[in-house]
Amino acid sequence: xxxxxxxxxxxxxxxxxxxxxxxxxxxxxxxxxxxxxxxxxxxxxxxxxxxxxxxxxxxxxxxxxxxxxxxxxxxxxxxxxxxxxxxxxxxxxxxxxxxxxxxxxxxxxxxxxxxxxxxxxxxxxxxxxxxxxxxxxxxxxxxxxxxxxxxxxxxxxxxxxxxxxxxxxxxxxxxxxxxxxxxxxxxxxxxxxxxxxxxxxxxxxxxxxxxxxxxxxxxxxxxxxxxxxxxxxxxxxxxxxxxxxxxxxxxxxxxxxxxxxxxxxxxxxxxxxxxxxxxxxxxxxxxxxxxxxxxxxxxxxxxxxxxxxxxxxxxxxxxxxxxxxxxxxx
Amino acid sequence: xxxxxxxxxxxxxxxxxxxxxxxxxxxxxxxxxxxxxxxxxxxxxxxxxxxxxxxxxxxxxxxxxxxxxxxxxxxxxxxxxxxxxxxxxxxxxxxxxxxxxxxxxxxxxxxxxxxxxxxxxxxxxxxxxxxxxxxxxxxxxxxxxxxxxxxxxxxxxxxxxxxxxxxxxxxxxxxxxxxxxxxxxxxxxxxxxxxxxxxxxxxxxxxxxxxxxxxxxxxxxxxxxxxxxxxxxxxxxxxxxxxxxxxxxxxxxxxxxxxxxxxxxxxxxxxxxxxxxx
Numbered sequence: 001x002x003x004x005x006x007x008x009x010x011x012x013x014x015x016x017x018x019x020x021x022x023x024x025x026x027x028x029x030x031x032x033x034x035x036x037x038x039x040x041x042x043x044x045x046x047x048x049x050x051x052x053x054x055x056x057x058x059x060x061x062x063x064x065x066x067x068x069x070x071x072x073x074x075x076x077x078x079x080x081x082x083x084x085x086x087x088x089x090x091x092x093x094x095x096x097x098x099x100x101x102x103x104x105x106x107x108x109x110x111x112x113x114x115x116x117x118x119x120x121x122x123x124x125x126x127x128x129x130x131x132x133x134x135x136x137x138x139x140x141x142x143x144x145x146x147x148x149x150x151x152x153x154x155x156x157x158x159x160x161x162x163x164x165x166x167x168x169x170x171x172x173x174x175x176x177x178x179x180x181x182x183x184x185x186x187x188x189x190x191x192x193x194x195x196x197x198x199x200x201x202x203x204x205x206x207x208x209x210x211x212x213x214x215x216x217x218x219x220x221x222x223x224x225x226x227x228x229x230x231x232x233x234x235x236x237x238x239x240x241x242x243x244x245x246x247x248x249x250x251x252x253x254x255x256x257x258x259x260x261x262x263x264x265x266x267x268x269x270x271x272x273x274x275x276x277x278x279x280x281x282x283x284x285x286x287x288x289x290x291x292x293x294x295x296x297x298x299x300x301x302x303x304x305x306x307x308x309x310x311x312x313x314x315x316x317x318x319x320x321x322x323x324x325x326x327x328x329x330x
Numbered sequence: 331x332x333x334x335x336x337x338x339x340x341x342x343x344x345x346x347x348x349x350x351x352x353x354x355x356x357x358x359x360x361x362x363x364x365x366x367x368x369x370x371x372x373x374x375x376x377x378x379x380x381x382x383x384x385x386x387x388x389x390x391x392x393x394x395x396x397x398x399x400x401x402x403x404x405x406x407x408x409x410x411x412x413x414x415x416x417x418x419x420x421x422x423x424x425x426x427x428x429x430x431x432x433x434x435x436x437x438x439x440x441x442x443x444x445x446x447x448x449x450x451x452x453x454x455x456x457x458x459x460x461x462x463x464x465x466x467x468x469x470x471x472x473x474x475x476x477x478x479x480x481x482x483x484x485x486x487x488x489x490x491x492x493x494x495x496x497x498x499x500x501x502x503x504x505x506x507x508x509x510x511x512x513x514x515x516x517x518x519x520x521x522x523x524x525x526x527x528x529x530x531x532x533x534x535x536x537x538x539x540x541x542x543x544x545x546x547x548x549x550x551x552x553x554x555x556x557x558x559x560x561x562x563x564x565x566x567x568x569x570x571x572x573x574x575x576x577x578x579x580x581x582x583x584x585x586x587x588x589x590x591x592x593x594x595x596x597x598x599x600x601x602x603x604x605x606x607x608x
Binding site: 020021023024027028031032034035145146148149150151152153154157158160161165172260261262264265268269272273283284287288290295298299302303305306307 | 446449450452453454455456457458461462463464465466467468538542545546549550551552565568569572573575577580581584587588591592595
């Protein structure tokens with residue numbers, strides 16, 4: 001029964017997502033078509049001077065640059081549906097394969113920082129909530145408040161200065177050591193390169209989940225069954241383990257899944273500071289070098305990424321909400 | 331009972347006074363940033379080769395950079411610039427939120443449309459949308475302002491929309507309707523005065539996001555041009571001098587930015603408390 005409901009729910013959300021994705025694609029295409037970038041020039045790059053006018057005409061003809069926008073869009077859509085996102089101008093490679101390759105790096109970074117932020121944020125939220133009004137609570141609240149006002153890239157630069165330059169514990173940038181063949185890169189090397197950007201994202205990402213968990217813990221502690229448990233003499237960690245934990249964990253995870261959008265945005269900034277070769281660095285390169293196919297590919301991909309996060313968050317909610325389990329409401 | 335209500339009243343008065351004091355403090359900080367920044371002329375941030383690469387000292391509070399420009403004054407004018415970008419984009423964003431929420435209160439078709447628009451914007455990471463818009467508009471101040479204005483309205487729109495939904499069912503609105511008052515009349519006399527506090531708070535709370543996103547997008551190279559002393563530019567440039575050990579180029583401008591953003595955040599929260607005391 002539960003599986004059926006969740007299946008129905010996922011199907012519904014996926015259908016909604018497909019229409020939304022279509023809207024995103026149309027909007028992005030419209031925006032990009034409005035841009036002042038000359039497609040021939042960005043295609044040719046520095047060879048613009050060498051190529052004759054007739055050849056430019058031929059290139060324009062070949063790619064259908066002079067066709068009406070609507071026709072261009074349908075042509076693009078047809079290719080998109082067949083899984084062909086075009087060729088990147090910066091990397092001179094198939095966009096889809098670039099996204100795959102970069103996403104592996106970005107995924108490692110985001111997964112690591114997401115889990116670290118989740119664990120740390122939940123723990124801080126519980127500590128603050130269980131000790132409401134004390135010094136620890138106020139300190140944690142202040143930390144979250146300040147962090148919410150802090151630019152991600154500034155934290156990244158600070159960590160870079162302290163841990164890479166002053167203490168020399170970590171390399172200054174990139175995803176792998178310089179001058180080493182990719183087969184010889186060890187896991188330790190990769191870990192060393194990923195740790196600082198991941199720490200940046202975790203430090204920033206803690207704020208949201210902490211404040212949410214804190215509120216949830218306070219709400220739970222306010223309820224009748226806690227008063228009863230307290231009357232029985234349960235205190236501190238036992239109280240937390242028996243009652244608070246199971247009532248606050250899933251909401252926290254759910255909220256944390258819904259933060260994929262901010263995670264992606266933060267990853268763009270952290271990757272920029274550490275020159276970490278992921279999707280974030282790729283979209284910045286695409287934007288600065290007018291690489292329209294790659295940019296559109298990453299925009300579509302990031303939409304998909306955010307959708308997955310939100311879907312998981314909602315599925316978790318469906319699973320924990322008893323009314324939904326019994327099929328009373330979806 | 332009487333005693334209770336009196337004590338409640340005095341406590342309220344005290345917390346209000348405290349709030350007002352806090353707001354006053356925040357406002358003076360705000361004036362330093364905004365007015366202070368506009369007084370800074372070209373001569374204070376002029377290059378001075380005899381004074382380059384100096385660490386922080388009494389003469390140069392935030393140190394100087396590789397061209398001998400005083401970082402304190404550069405930071406102040408950067409904050410001023412951020413504030414102006416934030417002001418423009420937050421104002422436009424608030425206006426969009428107001429119009430869309432009024433539209434969505436009009437009938438359910440408009441409401442569905444507005445909901446789809448909100449979903450659409452929230453489905454792409456903010457920073458990705460900003461990069462896209464800045465790219466399309468060719469970067470510069472225009473790209474940043476338009477990008478932030480077009481991406482930051484959803485949260486405020488949601489708040490206003492919920493508020494208006496509730497207001498629509500209120501008795502006095504129903505009576506006005508029965509009396510045959512026009513839609514515009516009701517918007518002017520019922521809706522606008524009621525949502526004004528929310529609008530103001532929403533406007534102030536848009537600043538922190540606007541300023542942070544402005545500096546982020548500028549840092550990535552899509553925003554303000556390198557000649558302008560924006561905080562994003564200062565920090566991006568300082569990256570090149572990290573290995574030279576010039577940490578003050580990073581620390582102080584960043585701290586100042588945090589201070590300004592936190593100030594707006596605190597101001598918005600205090601205004602909210604003042605308008606709806608609990």
